[in-house]
Amino acid sequence: MNVFKFGGASVKEAAGVRNLARIIQTQGEGAVVVVSAMGKTTNALEEVVRAYAGGDTDEAVRRWGDVRAYHEGIMRDLAGNHVEENFQSVLNTFAGVETYLHQSATGSFDQIYDQIVSIGEVVSTQIVAAFLNVEAVSAYWADARELVFTDATYREGKVDWEQTSRQIQSLVATRPKQEVIVTQGFIGRAPNGLTTTLGREGSDYTAAIFAYCLDAESVTIWKDVPGVLNADPKWFDDTVLLERITYQDAIELAYYGATVIHPKTIKPLQNKGIPLYVRSFVEPEKPGTAIGDFEQHLLIPSFIFKINQVLISLHPKDFSFIAEDNLSLVFGQFAQAGVKINLMQNTAISFSVVIDQNPSRVPALLEQLRQSFRVNYNEGLELITIRYYDQSTVDRVLINKKLLLEQKSRYTVQLVVKDLGQAM
Numbered sequence: 001m002n003v004f005k006f007g008g009a010s011v012k013e014a015a016g017v018r019n020l021a022r023i024i025q026t027q028g029e030g031a032v033v034v035v036s037a038m039g040k041t042t043n044a045l046e047e048v049v050r051a052y053a054g055g056d057t058d059e060a061v062r063r064w065g066d067v068r069a070y071h072e073g074i075m076r077d078l079a080g081n082h083v084e085e086n087f088q089s090v091l092n093t094f095a096g097v098e099t100y101l102h103q104s105a106t107g108s109f110d111q112i113y114d115q116i117v118s119i120g121e122v123v124s125t126q127i128v129a130a131f132l133n134v135e136a137v138s139a140y141w142a143d144a145r146e147l148v149f150t151d152a153t154y155r156e157g158k159v160d161w162e163q164t165s166r167q168i169q170s171l172v173a174t175r176p177k178q179e180v181i182v183t184q185g186f187i188g189r190a191p192n193g194l195t196t197t198l199g200r201e202g203s204d205y206t207a208a209i210f211a212y213c214l215d216a217e218s219v220t221i222w223k224d225v226p227g228v229l230n231a232d233p234k235w236f237d238d239t240v241l242l243e244r245i246t247y248q249d250a251i252e253l254a255y256y257g258a259t260v261i262h263p264k265t266i267k268p269l270q271n272k273g274i275p276l277y278v279r280s281f282v283e284p285e286k287p288g289t290a291i292g293d294f295e296q297h298l299l300i301p302s303f304i305f306k307i308n309q310v311l312i313s314l315h316p317k318d319f320s321f322i323a324e325d326n327l328s329l330v331f332g333q334f335a336q337a338g339v340k341i342n343l344m345q346n347t348a349i350s351f352s353v354v355i356d357q358n359p360s361r362v363p364a365l366l367e368q369l370r371q372s373f374r375v376n377y378n379e380g381l382e383l384i385t386i387r388y389y390d391q392s393t394v395d396r397v398l399i400n401k402k403l404l405l406e407q408k409s410r411y412t413v414q415l416v417v418k419d420l421g422q423a424m
């Protein structure tokens with residue numbers, strides 16, 4: 001059993017769905033196929049949530065209409081005049097959303113968010129499963145909300161591995177071996193039966209959950225890049241394909257922000273020794289990157305850029321030392337505000353952290369911190385991480401940058417910089 005994952009970019013138009021079907025026909029017999037929402041649907045649904053939770057039904061319905069029209073365009077392209085015949089399940093989902101949006105909002109924002117945003121994955125998988133059947137690939141649409149069990153942490157559901165394993169294994173045991181199982185990435189089910197999501201970009205993680213529970217032979221995530229490169233090609237020219245990476249390196253690269261793989265994906269696979277392949281859906285005959293239990297680590301430096309970073313330095317107002325007296329308070333306040341720390345460093349009497357700029361969370365956090373600390377705040381920064389660095393690579397990325405903070409370990413250097421080009 002192999003697990004395939006197709007992200008939003010791979011199914012953003014009808015041609016992508018056709019391409020997915022070709023890949024399944026040639027390489028995917030009997031696979032579990034995890035699919036994300038089409039294109040930028042998740043972002044568009046976030047706007048529906050904002051309007052609906054804010055009480056603006058008309059705006060929510062209008063924005064939902066755009067999402068619906070986008071999917072209708074794809075279905076028409078795939079099925080011509082046979083949309084109703086081939087995609088009835090999708091039309092039923094649309095009707096359900098419209099009923100929901102005309103009822104008044106109940107529950108917390110995050111709870112509402114998951115009920116609406118999850119529709120992107122439901123619809124994309126209904127389209128993909130139906131299209132595969134039209135193309136004579138026997139495909140079964142499986143509802144991840146009956147398979148992936150989480151706690152009730154909406155937008156960041158924590159997986160109940162035991163229950164999830166039981167459910168997934170018993171579903172697969174009842175299905176014919178040759179059949180393709182198509183299911184949704186990113187979504188799960190809370191103990192009360194409501195839908196949860198696993199955190200943005202969480203579909204890679206879903207693929208790992210299925211693979212872990214099924215002791216899969218491999219996981220392949222199909223991307224718009226040739227594999228894992230030594231830097232994001234959106235930022236860097238002359239990137240190099242990393243043909244083989246150890247689990248450890250893959251975890252580190254993803255954790256530091258290489259967005260090609262969701263950071264939670266690797267650990268479950270590593271625990272069971274399941275190889276992960278990152279391959280191009282544009283050139284599906286190429287091998288891409290293999291991630292596994294290799295002896296040798298990466299030999300070339302890898303670069304990870306994060307923009308819109310904020311450096312916050314905290315100085316206790318009293319005479320206390322940071323490490324002895326204040327850290328639990330600081331971490332508690334960050335956790336409560338839901339702000340993740342990208343880098344931290346302390347001296348005797350100061351503590352510096354680098355976080356993503358997030359206008360909906362950072363101001364409240366700063367207000368809390370100012371009650372106990374003198375706070376310095378520096379925004380518009382970049383965080384550059386180099387794994388397997390040497391001095392020449394560090395010098396290269398520092399051209400025209402002002403270095404504000406540096407942290408080095410044996411293999412990794414992190415640099416917090418201000419772009420001098422922008423500052424002038």
Ligand SMILES: Nc1ncnc2c1ncn2[C@@H]1O[C@H](COP(=O)(O)OP(=O)(O)O)[C@@H](O)[C@H]1O
Pocket residue numbers: 006007008009010201222223224225227228229230231232233234257258259260261
């Ligand atoms: N080290 C890297 N190697 C390859 N791609 C990278 C890397 N770091 C970031 N990326 C980006 O990851 C993107 C693919 O991931 P993503 O957009 O999340 O795919 P999907 O949504 O289809 O799963 C690429 O288009 C590329 O810009």
Ligand SMILES: N[C@@H](CC(=O)OP(=O)(O)O)C(=O)O
Pocket residue numbers: 006007008009036037042043120185186199200201202203204
């Ligand atoms: N659709 C979700 C989950 C996901 O992982 O998507 P993608 O595979 O396109 O990154 C999101 O955008 O967050």
